Amino acid sequence: MKTSFKNLFLLFFIFCGLVSQAQNDGRSRIERNVPLVVAESFNAVFSAKDPVWFTRYQGENNQELVYEAKFIFNNRYCKSVYDFNGNQIVFAATVDYRELPEGARKYMEEKYPFFPIVEALMVTDNENQVTYEIGVYIDNQYMIQVFSKEGDFIKNTKP
Structure with a gap:
């Protein structure tokens, strides 16, 4: 009886740990209930676009909820990220290899x-700082190489 109680108790804690991890894993989830202030902030800039909204947690310990609008703008896949108050945090748009700064292309080729x-x-970003992020798989791990607007290497990160 004691052993089965201990096993049941252990299973309960494992289950609680998995549930809490699933809620804070930082992955994007489709969102249908975007706060009005966030939607209005998006529409003020991209009024003619119809985005697909996602939510995810980011920041230290994945405690900051953000809203991502993914859409097509000027024939590019784009993403605009907002905080809960409707402040735009970052805007990202895909670019062609030829549009990357020359320094970034040389770095990647070398x-x-x-x-x-x-x-x-x-x-x-929200301070109008422009960077270029180049994603590559290195030894089966996705890595992001970050470059300045001028093409100078800044850092590499894992998403």
């Missing part, structure tokens, strides 16, 4: 000549 680029984005 450092990763055998790794194809999966995704290239031009990212503008």
Whole structure:
């Protein structure tokens, strides 16, 4: 009887841990109930676009809920991220390889000549700082190489 109670107690804690991890894993989820202030903020800039909305948690310990609008703008896949108060945090748009700064292209050709680029984005943050993010798979891990507007290497990160 004691052993089955201990096993049941252990299973309960494992289940609670999995549930809490599932709620804060940072992955995007489709959102149908976007706050009005967030939708109005998006429509003020991209009024003619019809986005698909997602929510995810980000920040330290995945505690900040953000809203992502994914849409097509100027024939590019775009993403605009907002906080709960409707403030735009970041805007990202896909770019072609030829549109990347020359320094970023040279860096990628020298450092990763055998790794194809999966995704290239031009990212503008809420302070109008422009960076370029280039996604590649290195040893079966997705890595993002970040470059300045001028093409200078800044850092590499894992999403």
